[in-house]
Amino acid sequence: GNSVTQMEGPVTLSEEAFLTINCTYTATGYPSLFWYVQYPGEGLQLLLKATKADDKGSNKGFEATYRKETTSFHLEKGSVQVSDSAVYFCALSDPTLFASGGSYIPTFGRGTSLIVHP
């Protein structure tokens, strides 16, 4: 079956430090890959996505590249801010795993908590 493996947190950094959160996956089909972010007290929101090999998703200074050869989608940011403190979820959506009517069912990683200190 499908799975997403994320590094265990919390990841604790000082402001302006470099961030990497590792994510690797297994999937039956050729999945689309996503990073979602959940700020305290809120729902999840899409941070970035990539739908094919070598695609780079980017948003708000965050980047991740779809690496098919290593089945990875690591999240990076060059200089984190206190406001980036949140839980980050890596997820995949496999085109071979869908419900009737064309709904696709994502598989989420465990989530990685990021804490940024001033």
Add this chain to the structure above:
Amino acid sequence: DTEVTQTPKHLVMGMTNKKSLKCEQHMGHRAMYWYKQKAKKPPELMFVYSYEKLSINESVPSRFSPECPNSSLLNLHLHALQPEDSALYLCASSQQGSSSYEQYFGPGTRLTVT
């Protein structure tokens, strides 16, 4: 409008109460989802609706009863819940037809069962 709204934001209920959670989106999405999220865990899928029809029920106890009255609304009816059902309940929606479409999540309802 790319917003999914959920009401109420917080809910405290006793084990004998009946209550409902509501979710609404106006993005024209025909796939809608209910998730349960415990603290420090990823969301767990409960139900999926496609074109207003229930297409997935992840073996959820019958004390949770979903309803999709129209393409914009999704309800979750709660009855005789247990304290272990206390969690954040998230609604999400997405476009149909491709695995490349992301989900849009609401802010959630924080449920406490006493």
